[in-house]
Amino acid sequence: MKFSSLFRPMDLVVGAANAVVVISWSLVQWELRTRDVQGLNEDLGWIVMSVSVVALFFRSAFPLAVTLVTWAATLVYYPASSTDGPMLSAFVIALYTLAALGRLVAASVIAAATFVIVVVSEIIARFAHMTESETLMLAGWIVAVPAIGAVVAHYRRYRAETLVALAEAQRRSVAEERIRIARELHDAVGHHLSLINVQTAAALRKLRKDPSFRTEEVLEVVAQTSQLSLRELRAMVGVLREAGEDSPTGPGPGLAQLPSLVDAARASGLDVELRVDGGAELPVAVDAAAYRVVQESLTNVLRHARASRVQVRVVIGTSTLAVAVADDGVGDAKGASAPGNGLTGMRERAEGLGGTFNAGPREDGGFAVEAAWPLEVPK
Known part of the structure; x- marks a missing residue:
């Protein structure tokens, strides 16, 4: 066993202090001939005192053994010695340590036996x-020592559980933040890259068929889309770099930006119909989530659905916001199924704010995505 596990710094301090007090006090009383009744065996008294003093240095490593040793030494010392010194202190400290380390039953039994x-x-x-x-007062103090140790043990246990809970909460918070950042990157940058991919793929097909095809219009759309992507990336990086939560982060995405989102999808060849009914001030989180759901739905249509027409409808009521995106495609508009992507990410955005989410094939063909949120976001 290592030295550090046998002797803790506080044990050394307490043990040394106890040794100085007990031995010096007893020696002074011995020299001054301050005696109680005649002891049965003075030599035995000094021996058990030494054993008790030394044993206390090991109180944390062997709490029960040290308590029993100091208890036995105390029971032997007072009948054997005529010097009524503070020999009891080692036993009291050991008994407290036993209870403070969680051995309350053993400490209570020893205290009760001592009382008797x-x-x-x-x-x-x-x-x-x-x-x-004096007898009742001494016995009462001996019984009270385990109770004090039990209070300390309870506090230590509570503190340890609190630290574990805080560490778990921090770990969970970090994990949730990583998922949130990944979702933002996927929805924002992924959408723009999908538009760029669709545009460039279509332009390449046309160039193969017609080498004289002019690509200025396509390149202009690609440039605008990439500029939007860079803008959102810079905004995200700026938020991540902010030192405080109160620092301004600029306007986030919202339904007010739907017209530009729809225009970009139209530039990729989709016939997009946008309809917005109602108007009210929306919670920032709900506004952003609704925008991201529409954005991701359009991205999935462009990448997977092989659709020609898409309907985007937004209904803003007095207590609810609902969005629906329906296409006439024949492909798989579900998107990626990995966690944090496609439908999974959209469902998290809806249900995370107390809303609902549904997605699936339409009876008359195509695919539909529907989401709704209460306008009062749950805390």
Whole structure:
């Protein structure tokens, strides 16, 4: 066993302090001939005192053994020695340590046994060493020591559980933040890259068929889309770099930006119909989530659905916001199924704010995505 596991710094300090007090006090009383009743065996008294003093240095490594050793030494010392010194202190400290380290049952049993021995022995001796009140006071203190240790043990346990809970909450918060950032990157940058991919792929097909095809219009759309992508990337990086939550982060995405989103999809060849009914001030989180759901739905249509027509409808009521995106495609508009992508990401955005989400094939063909949020976001 390593030295550090046997002797803790506080044990060394407490043990040394106890040794100085007990030995010096006893020596002074011995020299001044301040004696109680005649002891049975003075040499034995000094021996058990030394054992008790040394044992206390190991109180944290072997709490029960040290408590029993100091208890036995104390029981032997007072009948054996005529010097009524502070020999009891080592046992009291050991008993407290036993209870503070969670061994409350053992500490209570030893304290109860000590209480009985102290009271019965003084009654038999007709209170030759202490008065009735002093005996009861000493016995009461011995019983109170485990109770004090139990309070300390409870506090330590509570503190340890609190630290574990805080660490778990921090770990969960970091994981949720990573998922949120990944979702933002996927929805924002992924959408723009999908538009760029669709535009460039279509332009390449036309160039293969007609080498004289002019690509200025396509390149202009690609340039505008990439500029939007860079803008959103810079905004995200700026938010991540902010030192405080109160720092301005600029306007985030919202339904007010739907016209430009629809225009970009139209530039990719889709016939997009946008309809917005109602108007009200929306919670920022709900506004952003609704925009991202529409954005991701259009991205999935462009990448997977092989659709020619898309309907985007937004209904803003007094207590609910609903969005729906329906296409006439024949492909798989579900998008990626990996966590954080496609339908999974959209469902998280809806249900994370207390809303609902549904997606699936339409009876008359195509695919539909529907989401709704309460306008009062749950805390």
